[in-house]
Amino acid sequence: MRGFTCEGTLLTNTALRESVFPDAVITEAIRWTEEKGPLDDTEVLRAALARTSDAPARITARALLLGERIGLQSELARARQWAPWVLLGLVALIVMAGLGLAGNVVGGGERHINVIVALASLLGLHALTLLLWLAGLWLPLGAFSTSSLGWIWLSLTARVAGGKRGQAPVLVRAATRLLARARLLPWALGLVSHGIWSLSFAVVLAALLFALAFRSYTLSWETTILDPAFFVHAVQVLGWAPSQIGFPVPDAATVLSPSPGAAGQRTWALWLTGCIVVYGLLPRLALVLLSAAVWHRRRAALRPDWSEPYYRKLMARFAALAPPAIVDADPGRAPGSAPAGLSPSQLRDAVFVIGFELPADTPWPPEGLPAAITPAQVQRIDGSAPARRALLDRLAEARPRAVLLVCHAASSPDRGTERFLREVLAHCGECRLWLAPAARDASGADAPQRWIDWLQGTGLARVAATPRLEDALQGLGTPP
Structure with missing residues (x-):
């Protein structure tokens, strides 16, 4: 019986934690909705007042009752149902794009790969979006978050769930404001974005390794205006980090050779693979883990700011409706000392x-x-x-x-x-x-x-x- 009780308590606490963020989103959404004009809440106020004595809980209860009336909960439920499918579709598109990118690198008819061009094409967009995400960590509201795959996923989910006339915009606004207040917006969107990028790099590496393992390619570099010594230095610098986990780095002779032998070609292929692993896949995997850890640590802060004037006004309205309580009790006298009266x-x-x-x-x-x-x-x-x-x-x-x-x-x-x-x-x-x-x-x-x-x-x-x-x-x- 004790085990059953403990298990039931654990499940209840888990359910409560899972419902905190959706309830907070509804509460904030009602706040933004009432910016256009207050909703009729005469009966709702009294119903929320009867449910609990805690002021924030009363405000949340009021918001949930109003949300049911205008359809916020149903639309949020649809969004939660569609979110995995939208994410799956987005992942499928990214995987196809990754396969196409890998095909462009190794799919040429002459089977000649310019390693510098291949590296830039495989890592260029990744590096740009990663820099924008890092910049969003220090800028208000994650100024560059709308360029991430996480934001695209959120926007598509809201659009699919709510349609053109739904309440999706106010729900998205409420959710992003809560995430921004908890300093979680870039991390929450980054968790999705980094996950998709990690999967994309895994697909690219699998396709690249398969092609390099079962086909013969010539890997080299070309230039018209740059000094060859520049490429020697660039290859050494870019290859240092991959070399720390076992990937080889072409030496100066291999880099300068116009037609390196089979061993040189193998070194070039492993150098290219190592750069993609170290500068593409591993950073994204590390950021997935970091984003998940930050989310777990800060998710308790996903609640409205009860000190804002809107919520203080609601608290005052609840206080005015509350039944009068016994006040000003005399603390200096112990109970039980009533006067005996006259005989x-x-x-x-x-x-x-x-x-x-x-x-x-x-x-x-x-x-x-x-x-x-x-x-x-x-x-x-x-x-x-x-x-x-x-x-x-x-x-x-x-x-x-x-x-x-x-x-x-x-x-x-x-x-x-x-x-x-x-x-x-x-x-x-x-x-x-x-x-x-x-x-x-x-x-x-x-x-x-x-x-x-x-x-x-x-x-x-x-x-x-x-x-x-x-x-x-x-x-x-x-x-x-």
Whole structure:
């Protein structure tokens, strides 16, 4: 059972990690969508508010609900389904291009290969795109990322999944902004691009080695204006790195010879192959591994910037809708120290009904009070210090056997409410709390329970609280 639980937890955590980036993309996409105008989210806000108490999670939940309404999730799902097929098609095109390039090098009818021209044709575009990718690492938003195969793959996937009228542009914009903020844009696109280039070089090398192994070619160099010593030096410099992993380098005599023998031709062929491996295949393979490592390390940062004004405004809207919470609790007194109140011999047969800090639209006095409670015993105060002091002086003089304190159920009990309640308890025999709803009150059903929990937490559990006036008045009309 423990193993099953651990396995289930692992699968759940994996699923959560996999859903973080898509949820972040939807959240950012809603943000860009609302740049053109806010969406109607009255019901969505309340639904998101009920799901969680965490502000970023509420914003994400709101975005997901709005995304379902305008079709973002369905389009993102289509993009994820099409992405492997688009990548496969792109790989097929690159492989065919690689085969064509290799064929141009070794497919001549005279079977003569100019090694310098062959090397430039096989590595030229690779070197240019690699330099652009490296430049994109230090420039904002990966300025040259649109020239990479990764960007082409992303754009084609969005176009195929969304069509001409889909939501693909806003999803692509959201995804690239998230990647750029996490400093992952060139690495994510590079992971795809370097992978495709690696496969292309592998195909080129396989075709080149096959042709060189089973056909006879003449490899040489040609020039009209360059000094032969230049080629000797260039071959030595370019061959140094391949020589470190075992590839031979033609010596000066072989380079300068107009018709080197079979051994010289073999050295030229291996030198050309070694240059393609070292300057083409190996850098791309190394960058694939590096891009994957950087992605794994930084993927936790793929989330919206919650400090931006758009998200701060949403947080404020959620805060305005949230039910009031108990605030300003008194940290200096341990719970359980409620006043004992007056002894039965000190009490008089009187019952007071006190409205405390009630909204202006609350009907007063309450209907249905017992006839034994005279108007002089029904008072309402605004909570100011003079009003409280005058009422407490009146209670100290009257010493009633019971006090019914009337409070607004949707209000938040705080330290001032607690102090006043304790002072009332000190001047009577029993205190009850009626949690009255105001006119047009929209407070939730959990409001009375919030007060009851607060009474328990502040050590005032002896104060009976109820939202029903009938329950609060039970037994107060006549003396016990």
